[in-house]
Amino acid sequence: MRRISLMTLVSLAFVLLAVAAALSAPSTRSFESVDAAGSLNFVVDANKPTIQWKHYWKECVGSGHALLALREDYRAHLEMARRDLGVKFVRFHGIYDDDLSTLLSVDASGKQTYSFFNLDSIYDFLLSIGMKPYVELSFMPEALASNSTYVFHYKGNTSPPKDYEKWTDLVTAHIRHTIERYGIDEVRSWYFEVWNEPNLDFWTGTQADYFKLYSYTSRAIKQIDSRLRVGGPATAQSQWIPAFKSFVLANNLPLDFISTHEYPTDVQPLQRDIMKKVFTKAREEASPFPVIYSEYNSGLFYPGKHDDPYASAFVMYNVQEVQDIVEFMSYWTFSDIFEEGGFDSLPFHQGFGLMTIHQVPKPAYRAFEILHRTGRERMAVSGPDHPTVGTFAILNQEKKEVIIIAYNHNIPNNPIKTETVTITVSGLPLSANGYGTLERIDDTHCNAAAAWKAVGSPAYLDRELVHLLRRESELQQEKISYTRNSSAITFDSFYLPAQGVAAITLRF
Ligand SMILES: *[C@@H]1O[C@H](CO)[C@@H](O)[C@H](O)[C@H]1NC(C)=O
Numbered sequence: 001m002r003r004i005s006l007m008t009l010v011s012l013a014f015v016l017l018a019v020a021a022a023l024s025a026p027s028t029r030s031f032e033s034v035d036a037a038g039s040l041n042f043v044v045d046a047n048k049p050t051i052q053w054k055h056y057w058k059e060c061v062g063s064g065h066a067l068l069a070l071r072e073d074y075r076a077h078l079e080m081a082r083r084d085l086g087v088k089f090v091r092f093h094g095i096y097d098d099d100l101s102t103l104l105s106v107d108a109s110g111k112q113t114y115s116f117f118n119l120d121s122i123y124d125f126l127l128s129i130g131m132k133p134y135v136e137l138s139f140m141p142e143a144l145a146s147n148s149t150y151v152f153h154y155k156g157n158t159s160p161p162k163d164y165e166k167w168t169d170l171v172t173a174h175i176r177h178t179i180e181r182y183g184i185d186e187v188r189s190w191y192f193e194v195w196n197e198p199n200l201d202f203w204t205g206t207q208a209d210y211f212k213l214y215s216y217t218s219r220a221i222k223q224i225d226s227r228l229r230v231g232g233p234a235t236a237q238s239q240w241i242p243a244f245k246s247f248v249l250a251n252n253l254p255l256d257f258i259s260t261h262e263y264p265t266d267v268q269p270l271q272r273d274i275m276k277k278v279f280t281k282a283r284e285e286a287s288p289f290p291v292i293y294s295e296y297n298s299g300l301f302y303p304g305k306h307d308d309p310y311a312s313a314f315v316m317y318n319v320q321e322v323q324d325i326v327e328f329m330s331y332w333t334f335s336d337i338f339e340e341g342g343f344d345s346l347p348f349h350q351g352f353g354l355m356t357i358h359q360v361p362k363p364a365y366r367a368f369e370i371l372h373r374t375g376r377e378r379m380a381v382s383g384p385d386h387p388t389v390g391t392f393a394i395l396n397q398e399k400k401e402v403i404i405i406a407y408n409h410n411i412p413n414n415p416i417k418t419e420t421v422t423i424t425v426s427g428l429p430l431s432a433n434g435y436g437t438l439e440r441i442d443d444t445h446c447n448a449a450a451a452w453k454a455v456g457s458p459a460y461l462d463r464e465l466v467h468l469l470r471r472e473s474e475l476q477q478e479k480i481s482y483t484r485n486s487s488a489i490t491f492d493s494f495y496l497p498a499q500g501v502a503a504i505t506l507r508f
């Protein structure tokens with residue numbers, strides 16, 4: 001495209017955004033109450049018992065392959081996600097890939113020489129920001145590989161080891177080194193997961209070959225220390241769980257958790273509640289072992305929606321829906337610093353990340369940011385059984401705060417429209433009319449991708465445009481009034497656009 005000056009771009013951005021905001025009423029920037037006629041009424045009842053609200057969604061987050069964790073931008077992005085979203089573990093492929101030199105060389109006698117400097121740098125960094133590795137043991141170093149089969153732009157070798165003892169030597173040396181460096185108590189708090197998606201082309205061996213890999217690896221790990229945590233099979237599409245469990249039990253192998261992956265696009269045709277159905281089945285199959293979903297997000301294969309408010313509504317709907325079914329689930333991924341298909345430089349390219357390559361948070365990032373602020377008690381909420389809109393409320397007793405979250409979500413190509421929502425809260429000690437704080441994520445709130453499109457989708461950004469997009473991505477706080485009668489408070493009604501999220505924070 002023809003080069004236009006920065007100031008032209010920036011002023012154009014403001015003009016277009018103003019026009020967009022004016023045209024797209026009812027979703028205006030400053031809150032105005034709307035006619036309550038036809039509204040969906042939800043009642044949060046503080047007199048009813050609460051249930052525990054575990055922050056299981058932030059236990060772990062996915063990432064581009066290990067090599068990227070040496071980059072300055074990767075580290076800045078992860079540190080921000082740690083701070084804003086509270087994520088604790090991070091999972092990435094490729095700690096044994098040749099690009100990290102973990103297995104540096106093998107001499108003629110077969111002696112293996114290791115180089116842990118790069119991995120140390122990565123783990124040192126994670127611990128320095130209060131995070132931990134969820135260690136995926138992959139892929140095959142060239143020197144141990146039985147074949148030349150690869151996955152991705154960065155060429156992870158997907159073949160079984162030529163010699164399984166040599167593979168366990170590598171795993172053992174690596175883990176012993178981490179214990180020397182970080183201490184046994186620290187490393188016992190990590191997870192060790194054997195390989196990635198062996199049921200797809202990440203593994204050119206058979207299922208029996210993978211089970212053999214699991215058998216060698218899990219025994220080697222427990223030989224180092226019986227309290228190190230090991231699991232698998234890290235399959236795609238929630239597969240192999242019954243066969244894997246039977247194999248482990250029949251061979252009396254160590255197993256601390258069963259891990260697998262699911263994307264809502266794995267099952268066709270799409271179903272809105274597919275994650276809950278699949279998670280429930282996986283838990284039954286895995287019982288009594290805990291289930292970890294070490295990958296998921298709003299979908300692998302539709303025309304991507306990772307940059308869009310769609311992903312935020314998906315997150316809100318699913319996080320409250322699958323509560324307490326699995327141990328935790330790990331959103332794939334925290335950033336678009338990622339190069340499985342090569343490194344994409346387009347500012348918005350529907351990459352999996354919660355933020356863009358320029359560290360611009362996407363709508364799903366803001367959804368997780370709101371969730372991170374919630375307390376630990378889920379309150380009773382009653383309301384219509386609506387096909388797209390739902391509400392949940394979380395109490396924080398210490399802060400004397402309730403966060404009420406409404407979402408309007410459906411899968412693509414299914415009915416959904418802007419709805420009007422009215423929230424009532426009964427049983428809180430509020431003595432007068434007052435207000436809460438409303439934050440929204442939808443087409444015109446926290447939608448930096450739309451702002452980028454409004455300035456002509458430039459392929460490269462300068463600093464000013466990055467700052468403008470970061471500002472566009474921010475949660476805005478609006479006052480929302482409530483009126484009180486003897487038993488309850490009722491907030492002004494608000495519009496909830498398709499694939500939108502609205503959160504009200506109420507202090508009492
Ligand atoms: C080894 O790799 C080649 C491709 O490089 C492939 O055609 C062949 O099937 C592989 N063999 C095995 C046993 O995976």
Ligand SMILES: *[C@@H]1O[C@H](CO)[C@@H](O)[C@H](O)[C@H]1NC(C)=O
Pocket residue numbers: 424485486487488489490
């Ligand atoms: C108070 O407001 C709530 C919510 O609108 C309503 O259900 C309830 O009947 C009202 N109570 C009284 C005493 O008016």
